[in-house]
Amino acid sequence: MQREGSALHGLGVVILKELSDHLTSVRMRVLEWLVVLFALAALYGAIQQIRDTTAEDPFLFLKLFTTAREPLPFTFVSFLTILVPLIAIGMGFDAVNGEHNRRTLSRILSQPIYRDALLFGKFLAGLFTLSVSLIALWLLVIGLGLFLLGLPPSGEELARVFIFLLVTIAYAGVWLALAMLFSIIFRSPATAALVSLGLWLFLTLIWPALAPAIVIAFAPSSDEETLILAAQYLARLSPSNLFGEVVLAILNPTTRSLGPIYLSQLQGAVLGAPMPLGESLIVAWPQIVGLIAGTILLFVTGYVIFQRQEVRA
Amino acid sequence: MSADNVIEVQGLTKRYDETTVVKGISFSVARGEIFGLLGPNGAGKTTTILMLLGLSEISDGQARVLGFDPVREPLAVKRRVGYLPDQVGFYDNLSASDNMRYTARLMGLGRDERETKIAESLDHVGLHDVADRPVDTFSRGMRQRLGLAEILMKDAQIAILDEPTSGLDPQATAELLQIIRNLKDRGVSVLLSSHLLDRVQSICDRVALFNQGNIELLGTVGELGRQVLGVGYYVDVEAEGQGLADKLKAVPGVKSVETPSANHMRIYAERDVRSEAAAAVIAAGGRLLRLSVETPSLDMIYNRYFENLTGGRHAA
Numbered sequence: 001m002q003r004e005g006s007a008l009h010g011l012g013v014v015i016l017k018e019l020s021d022h023l024t025s026v027r028m029r030v031l032e033w034l035v036v037l038f039a040l041a042a043l044y045g046a047i048q049q050i051r052d053t054t055a056e057d058p059f060l061f062l063k064l065f066t067t068a069r070e071p072l073p074f075t076f077v078s079f080l081t082i083l084v085p086l087i088a089i090g091m092g093f094d095a096v097n098g099e100h101n102r103r104t105l106s107r108i109l110s111q112p113i114y115r116d117a118l119l120f121g122k123f124l125a126g127l128f129t130l131s132v133s134l135i136a137l138w139l140l141v142i143g144l145g146l147f148l149l150g151l152p153p154s155g156e157e158l159a160r161v162f163i164f165l166l167v168t169i170a171y172a173g174v175w176l177a178l179a180m181l182f183s184i185i186f187r188s189p190a191t192a193a194l195v196s197l198g199l200w201l202f203l204t205l206i207w208p209a210l211a212p213a214i215v216i217a218f219a220p221s222s223d224e225e226t227l228i229l230a231a232q233y234l235a236r237l238s239p240s241n242l243f244g245e246v247v248l249a250i251l252n253p254t255t256r257s258l259g260p261i262y263l264s265q266l267q268g269a270v271l272g273a274p275m276p277l278g279e280s281l282i283v284a285w286p287q288i289v290g291l292i293a294g295t296i297l298l299f300v301t302g303y304v305i306f307q308r309q310e311v312r313a
Numbered sequence: 314m315s316a317d318n319v320i321e322v323q324g325l326t327k328r329y330d331e332t333t334v335v336k337g338i339s340f341s342v343a344r345g346e347i348f349g350l351l352g353p354n355g356a357g358k359t360t361t362i363l364m365l366l367g368l369s370e371i372s373d374g375q376a377r378v379l380g381f382d383p384v385r386e387p388l389a390v391k392r393r394v395g396y397l398p399d400q401v402g403f404y405d406n407l408s409a410s411d412n413m414r415y416t417a418r419l420m421g422l423g424r425d426e427r428e429t430k431i432a433e434s435l436d437h438v439g440l441h442d443v444a445d446r447p448v449d450t451f452s453r454g455m456r457q458r459l460g461l462a463e464i465l466m467k468d469a470q471i472a473i474l475d476e477p478t479s480g481l482d483p484q485a486t487a488e489l490l491q492i493i494r495n496l497k498d499r500g501v502s503v504l505l506s507s508h509l510l511d512r513v514q515s516i517c518d519r520v521a522l523f524n525q526g527n528i529e530l531l532g533t534v535g536e537l538g539r540q541v542l543g544v545g546y547y548v549d550v551e552a553e554g555q556g557l558a559d560k561l562k563a564v565p566g567v568k569s570v571e572t573p574s575a576n577h578m579r580i581y582a583e584r585d586v587r588s589e590a591a592a593a594v595i596a597a598g599g600r601l602l603r604l605s606v607e608t609p610s611l612d613m614i615y616n617r618y619f620e621n622l623t624g625g626r627h628a629a
Contacts, residue, residue, distance in 0.1 A: 003385065003386075003387070004385060004386040004387075004388055004389060005386075005388040005389075009388065010418075010419050010421075013415070013418040013419050014419075016418075017415050017418075021404075102402040102403075102404065102405070103398065103400055103401060103402025104402045104403060104404060106363075106368065106396070106398040107396070107397075107398055107401055107402065107403075107416075107460070107463075108416070108419065109368055110366055110368065110391055110394075110395075110396035110398070111391060111416055111419040111420055112388045112391040112392040112419070112420060112421070113388075113391075113419055114387070114388070310363075310369065311363060311368045311369065312359055312360075312363060312369075
């Protein structure tokens with residue numbers, strides 16, 4: 001049965017409204033300060049470390065993102081891995097149930113728009129806000145790097161760092177879509193936030209350790225190669241894991257493979273030699289697609305549930 | 314569809330997995346009419362309204378709103394119909410006019426049109442002075458009026474109001490009912506649901522009485538009275554004189570006469586017999602002190618109807 005009119009009618013209006021909500025909210029301001037402070041701390045550590053230890057490296061600028069000051073484990077990337085989900089969840093956990101609880105949902109949906117526009121608008125506005133914050137942060141890091149290291153990045157370094165930015169946005173999209181899915185399923189924002197955060201902790205901290213254990217417990221084969229591969233595939237169900245692998249390939253040009261490396265692959269290879277950007281991208285491509293696909297899958301699941309949900313409070 | 318009906322509903326049904334909430338109801342709302350959906354909570358009123366707006370799927374039967382099918386053409390319906398939900402909510406951190414700006418944009422109003430219409434409609438519902446105050450400072454009655462302002466801004470041909478007066482104090486209720494009457498004067502058809510019968514009675518042209526997903530009774534309050542109570546009119550007569558009650562009983566159309574107190578007679582009649590009763594009192598040489606007619610109240614009809622219903626079940 002064909003519905004009349006465009007499903008996205010009114011999308012722009014919803015996006016603008018949600019954007020202005022996000023950008024003026026206290027919640028957003030707190031999260032932004034959190035990000036900036038953590039970023040500065042990580043960056044400062046990295047710069048100290050680079051000054052102390054690294055003499056020469058063709059990709060010195062990339063080290064800004066991946067180096068930690070010795071006693072601390074936190075690199076700029078690892079802190080993004082943890083904080084980006086937190087911000088994304090913070091923006092999405094009350095997206096739909098908040099409208100229910102304020103009793104604004106039926107009033108808004110009685111205007112000439114489809115539900116599609118409301119949900120999609122909320123998602124895009126959230127993603128846009130996250131992108132704005134991440135781009136600001138990214139520029140801040142590059143600027144500080146230039147200023148404190150006194151070393152301009154090369155064209156390839158800039159390209160790699162830019163891809164890293166795009167991947168970070170996709171990574172944020174996964175968590176935003178997840179939080180919005182729970183905001184559709186659970187009527188209480190507190191429940192939605194708690195479940196999102198619980199899943200985030202589970203996938204980020206517990207799952208990488210759990211995956212090999214599960215494989216050893218259930219795998220029918222005792223072949224070591226199969227076990228390692230299976231554990232790796234299982235671990236990749238976690239977006240944090242995917243993000244980590246992409247970052248490894250993109251920001252560390254010497255990365256040749258994200259799985260086990262076979263001897264045949266090493267024939268003729270100059271170990272420790274950097275790969276060209278295109279090759280690095282190919283290495284990380286499945287993971288990048290995985291992040292985007294995860295976002296779409298979670299959003300579509302939420303969309304289907306939202307379409308079938310009753311409007312009345 | 315008849316040219317004069319803005320809403321036509323045939324065999325409308327809503328089923329959830331196990332239960333049927335609305336069981337094949339049919340009714341129509343004429344242009345410019347105030348139509349009341351009455352009944353206890355959970356009788357299926359809100360579900361019916363949501364189906365008319367295309368916000369809930371229709372399991373069976375069909376509905377036409379201004380000639381449009383709410384299932385296939387929900388946008389066309391929603392462009393022309395204003396909806397005030399039960400306990401309407403607004404974005405509390407935004408001001409009244411900002412809330413309206415958002416809905417005006419969703420309606421697709423241009424910038425200039427938007428600002429004039431917002432000012433006009435806020436003025437109309439008496440919220441002009443608080444237009445820039447955040448909505449979280451608003452009372453329940455002010456929120457309801459803001460909801461009506463939205464419907465005015467929309468230039469809706471039909472206003473659908475779900476429990477517009479529940480939870481309001483008497484003064485706020487009176488103000489709200491006045492605004493609803495004004496809607497009618499502008500030529501807007503009004504469909505409202507309520508469980509507060511006496512409030513609704515004062516403004517509804519016709520009512521449908523809901524019970525457990527069925528429309529049990531439908532018509533004007535007078536018609537329902539005749540259907541349920543068997544009598545259309547109560548005429549109160551206060552007069553001094555001898556044997557007036559017997560004279561009044563002889564007036565054509567009068568079914569019975571009670572004498573609650575001396576000089577006070579209460580006539581049950583099938584039509585308005587005031588002038589005949591007055592003539593009878595004068596002819597009998599009595600002094601007429603007071604004469605008034607009272608149509609049976611919805612409360613009375615409602616209670617009697619459900620009494621009959623349960624009484625019947627006991628008998629069966």
